[in-house]
Amino acid sequence: MRTSQYLLSTMKETPADAEVISHKLMLRAGMIRRLSSGLYTYLPTGVRVLRKVEQIVREEMNKAGAIEVLMPMVQPAELWQESGRWEQMDAELLRFVDRHKRDFVLGPTHEEVITDLVRREITSYKQLPLNLYQIQTKFRDERRPRFGVMRAREFLMKDAYSFHLSQASLQQTYDAMYRAYCNIFNRLGLDYRPVLADTGAIGGSVSHEFHVLASSGEDAIAFSDTSDYAANIEMAEALAPAGSRPAATLPVTEIATPNVGSVADVAAFLNIPETQIAKTLFVLAAQEDGKPTSLVALVLRGDHELNEIKAEKLPEVASPLQFASDEQLRMLLGAGAGSVGPLGITIPVIVDRSAAHLADFVVGANKDGYHVTGVNWDRDISSYRVADLRNIVEGDPSPCGFGKLVIKRGIEVGHIFQLGEKYSQALKAGVLNEEGKHQIMTMGCYGVGVSRIVAAAIEQNHDEYGIIWPDAIAPFQVTLIPMNMQKSVRVAEATELLYQQLTAAGVDVLLDDRKERPGVMFADMELIGIPHSIVIGERNLDNREVEYKNRRTGEKQLLTLDSVVATVKGFLA
RNA sequence: CGGUGAUUGGCGCAGUUUGGUAGCGCACUUGGUUUGGGUCCAAGGGGUCGCAGGUUCAAAUCCUGCAUCACCGACCA
Numbered sequence: 001m002r003t004s005q006y007l008l009s010t011m012k013e014t015p016a017d018a019e020v021i022s023h024k025l026m027l028r029a030g031m032i033r034r035l036s037s038g039l040y041t042y043l044p045t046g047v048r049v050l051r052k053v054e055q056i057v058r059e060e061m062n063k064a065g066a067i068e069v070l071m072p073m074v075q076p077a078e079l080w081q082e083s084g085r086w087e088q089m090d091a092e093l094l095r096f097v098d099r100h101k102r103d104f105v106l107g108p109t110h111e112e113v114i115t116d117l118v119r120r121e122i123t124s125y126k127q128l129p130l131n132l133y134q135i136q137t138k139f140r141d142e143r144r145p146r147f148g149v150m151r152a153r154e155f156l157m158k159d160a161y162s163f164h165l166s167q168a169s170l171q172q173t174y175d176a177m178y179r180a181y182c183n184i185f186n187r188l189g190l191d192y193r194p195v196l197a198d199t200g201a202i203g204g205s206v207s208h209e210f211h212v213l214a215s216s217g218e219d220a221i222a223f224s225d226t227s228d229y230a231a232n233i234e235m236a237e238a239l240a241p242a243g244s245r246p247a248a249t250l251p252v253t254e255i256a257t258p259n260v261g262s263v264a265d266v267a268a269f270l271n272i273p274e275t276q277i278a279k280t281l282f283v284l285a286a287q288e289d290g291k292p293t294s295l296v297a298l299v300l301r302g303d304h305e306l307n308e309i310k311a312e313k314l315p316e317v318a319s320p321l322q323f324a325s326d327e328q329l330r331m332l333l334g335a336g337a338g339s340v341g342p343l344g345i346t347i348p349v350i351v352d353r354s355a356a357h358l359a360d361f362v363v364g365a366n367k368d369g370y371h372v373t374g375v376n377w378d379r380d381i382s383s384y385r386v387a388d389l390r391n392i393v394e395g396d397p398s399p400c401g402f403g404k405l406v407i408k409r410g411i412e413v414g415h416i417f418q419l420g421e422k423y424s425q426a427l428k429a430g431v432l433n434e435e436g437k438h439q440i441m442t443m444g445c446y447g448v449g450v451s452r453i454v455a456a457a458i459e460q461n462h463d464e465y466g467i468i469w470p471d472a473i474a475p476f477q478v479t480l481i482p483m484n485m486q487k488s489v490r491v492a493e494a495t496e497l498l499y500q501q502l503t504a505a506g507v508d509v510l511l512d513d514r515k516e517r518p519g520v521m522f523a524d525m526e527l528i529g530i531p532h533s534i535v536i537g538e539r540n541l542d543n544r545e546v547e548y549k550n551r552r553t554g555e556k557q558l559l560t561l562d563s564v565v566a567t568v569k570g571f572l573a
Numbered sequence: 574c575g576g577u578g579a580u581u582g583g584c585g586c587a588g589u590u591u592g593g594u595a596g597c598g599c600a601c602u603u604g605g606u607u608u609g610g611g612u613c614c615a616a617g618g619g620g621u622c623g624c625a626g627g628u629u630c631a632a633a634u635c636c637u638g639c640a641u642c643a644c645c646g647a648c649c650a
Contacts, residue, residue: 011583011584011585011599011600012584012585012599012600012611013584013585013586013598013599013600014584014585015584015585016579016584016585016586016643017579017642017643017644019643019644034642036641036642037641037642037643085650088650089650090648091574092648092649092650108650109650111650140649140650142648142649143574143647143648143649144574144644144646144647144648144649146643146644151649218649415650417650445650447650481609483608483609484607484608484609486608487608488608516608516611517607517608517610517611517612518608518609518610518611519608519609519610519611519612520610520611521610521611522609522610522611523610523611524611535609537608537609538609539609540609547609
């Protein structure tokens with residue numbers, strides 16, 4: 001490709017509404033333009049990268065035995081009503097009506113469509129297992145699109161769905177997808193981690209997320225510093241502290257703590273560390289039929305944070321988690337938040353493992369403006385149970401038993417699930433099994449955010465001059481930058497020759513044949529992030545040489561004209 | 574959806590407080606100059622100041638309503 005025949009569309013200045021680096025650089029490098037909130041047009045450079053990512057994903061999916069299909073983006077409401085998600089999903093599901101007054105949705109995902117397809121096409125156990133995928137545009141009407149294509153409303157995704165008659169078969173495909181995803185991210189040249197994930201509202205038992213590590217990532221991931229354990233921070237188990245609980249030494253004492261409410265205030269007022277305080281959070285209890293709403297007390301060490309997902313999973317706690325109102329607290333305890341505690345209450349008390357390890361600790365007195373010191377489990381509070389309630393913090397022991405946890409940030413670019421029968425049951429997707437009996441299939445689903453990978457790759461690979469593409473997904477592999485080719489016949493001839501040779505050798509090459517100053521060309525090619533560049537100038541042509549420069553390392557070396565193609569091919573191998 | 578803020582040429586911005594008929598840098602066009610890191614000179618083109626209504630002799634500027642966009646929060650199979 002020659003720049004004179006191409007649409008570069010680079011910008012010197014960054015549009016004011018871009019926040020994260022990948023968004024800024026994608027705009028400046030001429031990869032995308034915003035059409036409307038969360039909707040982006042891909043310019044030629046953006047399309048090239050997107051297609052390269054897509055192709056790697058496609059090849060690895062095919063290699064893993066998945067088969068490509070393509071489903072409509074517009075889906076009839078009936079299927080969503082059948083699965084129950086027509087009611088479950090709110091405004092995120094974009095609905096509209098066609099000319100015949102029939103309801104449709106813009107597909108945010110394709111479980112319904114694929115399950116409908118499979119229930120029509122697949123009738124026998126002999127046709128299973130089956131793993132179908134597509135690479136398709138999705139639409140989710142995000143409340144707040146942001147970060148460019150990272151959280152856009154319309155985005156490109158690879159989604160795969162597998163169908164089985166046994167858990168063993170599902171597990172086999174799940175494992176194959178896990179390996180395929182590792183292959184994909186290895187080939188993309190990204191620093192990534194598979195992490196244990198929450199299965200969320202979709203249900204199922206097993207789930208892994210694939211995260212590209214980047215400081216700007218939206219998700220926190222916990223890693224062991226010695227083993228390969230990695231989990232979403234919401235999933236990581238907080239172990240009980242080692243050793244046994246210290247013995248009680250102090251008597252229970254009530255002290256006035258006027259206008260002192262938060263853990264930090266209490267610690268400062270009493271001149272004790274936050275770790276000697278137990279904070280008590282009151283949340284709504286799981287509702288039993290016909291009974292009035294009641295509360296559950298959750299006790300945490302003062303410096304720890306409640307993990308709402310863990311709390312929601314407790315049978316005693318209402319899901320979704322809801323904190324008690326001030327009126328409810330006053331009615332039950334006679335005090336407001338800030339002075340409440342687990343002493344002398346009759347509702348269930350659930351204590352985090354770390355809080356359960358405290359002795360001689362401080363709690364609210366259930367009396368406005370008072371706290372109680374010298375409190376001890378069993379001696380002063382006998383009815384309670386212990387559970388894992390808190391978010392892990394850096395330095396906690398790893399749940400795998402090896403090493404300590406460190407926390408890093410990541411961008412979720414892949415997610416694999418064992419779905420179970422949620423959709424196949426709802427849509428009655430079954431086959432005849434070996435015994436000739438009708439059996440509902442079990443499903444897995446496997447997603448890769450193709451457009452998000454493009455942004456994530458930039459978040460992880462950039463410098464002050466622009467993007468630094470990994471070879472595998474660079475819009476062009478090599479750029480030719482001629483010095484003054486408009487005037488110098490020698491330069492023009494050498495450049496043309498290299499362009500022909502590289503193109504013939506199958507290299508993706510961009511020749512900058514614009515009538516621009518060298519600085520402009522260097523700056524643009526660095527901004528776009530082409531990994532390898534060749535500068536052709538009078539200076540080195542005297543020795544029949546050109547200069548090679550590596551975008552990532554900045555390393556330069558002189559190459560003879562005859563050796564350019566072989567050397568470049570060597571770099572790309 | 575709640576809070577905050579923005580909207581002036583393709584991009585980045587000034588001008589709004591104190592109303593007087595729109596400006597700067599970049600980009601673009603033409604000619605010249607320069608050619609290993611965003612040259613320099615000259616001449617140009619391009620804006621109903623987000624939309625609608627109001628106040629006024631006069632509105633980018635003041636008032637009212639609306640729209641769009643962004644940021645923070647909540648949300649995120």
